[in-house]
Amino acid sequence: MPKGYWIAKVSVTDPQRYAAYQVLAPEALNRYGARFLARGGERIVLEGGETPERCVILEFPSYQQALACYHSEAYQRAKAARQDAADVEIVITEGL
Incomplete structure (x- = not known):
C-alpha cells in the first residue's frame, strides 16, 4: 500500500494565534501515524x-x-484554531 503525504506551504500571520494550532495538531497527526520529513x-x-x-x-x-x-x-479543531493566523496550502498525495 503506497504511503500518503501532506505537502504544506505555510506563512504565519499571527504567531500568538498560530500557537493554538501547534498545541492541537499533534493529537491528530500522532493518531494517524504522521512523520515529519521537512518542517x-x-x-x-x-x-x-x-x-x-x-x-x-x-x-x-x-x-x-x-x-x-x-x-x-x-x-x-486544530484547523479552526489556525483560522486567520496563517495562510496555508495543503496538498495530499499518494506516494509510489
Missing part, C-alpha cells in the same frame, strides 16, 4: 509562486490515513 528550514522556489515562510512535508502510512487525518475531528 521549516531553507527553501527556494525555482518555479511558480512566492516562497512561503515554511514548507512542511508529512509522511503517513497510507494515502487513506493522510486523508483521514485531515478530515478527523481532532485535526478540524
